[in-house]
Amino acid sequence: MSFQVYIADKRYPAVGLDLLRKTTQTTFLTYLEYGEDSLKEIKNNIKGCDGLIWNTHHPLTAEILDLAGKILLLCPQLKVISSTSTGFDHIDLGEVKKRGIPLGYARLVLNNSVADVAVGLMIAAARRFKEGVINTESGNWELGAQWRLGQDITGSTVGIVGLGSIGQAVVRRLKGFDVAKFLYCGRREKPEAKTLGVQRVSLEQLLAESDYVILACPLTDETKELINANTLKMMKKTAVLVNIARGGLVEQDALYEALKENRIFAAGLDVVTPEPIPKDHKILSLPNCFVTPHMGGATMSNLNTKAIIAAKNILLGLEGKPLLYPVI
Template identity: 45%
Template structure:
């Protein structure tokens, strides 16, 4: 029996690759940019495993190109909205992902963005570099207090709760919303409200929900109109949860005070995108999990999921666990 060939769609930390190389023939796309669609289809042809990133579309066309030998897909990310899970399940292909490991690191960034936008740090740094710091000025670059504020969290999952724990140290009142109340809310002192009430009452709104048909453009023209003119929006979830055109209009008109985004729609934003021209919009390039330790753990987890799938063992972190359930046969 030959050695299984696996395609890894990007340069990842060596700790993940080091787990694969002794037991697999690793075909690595050794670049920071994703492989073009035609290259991705060609390189996955005949592979037993695919280790991908959230920028790689894993759809019917790609699965057809891979052929029947593809036994496992493992994504180095928590979200899997780039993967057609139902198509993988129909073919009996388990899909791995990396939940939990990036919770604390992403929560750190969410709070960092919230603080940076509140205290207008990017504007202040730009002013210093432009030579505008002439003296101490009582009203210059005055921002918003985070301590004692009301923070609305949209999606009180692992990351949302981690953000709430951090903000309790600032004496913040925590509201949250989602499809339903969650029992863990009491642990972080968060109170459930409907989305409209959260938007109206919050000084800061931070997004931690998955991208689904229901949450796509959840923050649209109407939602932004409900927010306080002094409110600040933070997004570290998925870019398409926010309507970018509506956000630009709200920021440019002063409908809301500021936004801080780790994710955008589209992603990446082109350099001439109008959001990037606004002084009250802070944008960073999807670095929520970008600490050395966390990215290393993600690579190791993705490799371990891949190896389990190649061995025919259940994945420890599987995004489509229904793939392991026996098919239902109609009664005879």
């Protein structure tokens, strides 16, 4: 039996497409990942699919699920969905679950590459790379080191909010930097923490004691704007905030004010709100805020691996088998 699989964005890698085309018909929906035009194209062309690969940052809503599944109550044609991302806060899990549709994702793929970027952001923000590049390129390179003094990682206390697989990978990398103490906070104890030498504390203690605060937790109702005007006041004036998770974890206006007034030393952000962020956004004007365009997982190896996992999730779901990495 031939199945129809829709892929939300045409930039899906050929290595995954080759797997799908052996047993299914595949249809791409759009090239454009952002903007109302691409979302309109998706809605106009998604009707009547058996499998859906959601490789876009557009929210997957009840409306789109209804369109994809034809007449939902009488003909629930949509049998399986897979995201190519490691997160799924852009998918309405309640609506997917209500329809009884298996949902897969690309679990564990990005751990190492995102951890690499976390360390890079720590160094870039703490050592004032943005200011240095601006001064160098503008011809204002000043002699002497006094104007560009930064913060050391050696001997520091590093606090990680969310000691999941990415947080653990960050700790392993930082072991070579002679960090004095690692702290973490989270909803439950992590058995790996003891082996890694990481102490569990409250969020309040972590913020008060850490020289570096690394956000590596999922975005949920509980963690939304976890870093806000109140929690920023708990941090050291010399602290560096690093966000490699989701922009929504941070109340961005509050962070802007804290950085502008030098109430914390610096921030390194690979995720912001919104994405893409406008070029004239005020947070980009700060010399002590180093921002990269959500590139933590952007390696060729990761891209291909995510495509393969998504394809395998879809093929297993179409056969009525358990998914490789299920969310639901």
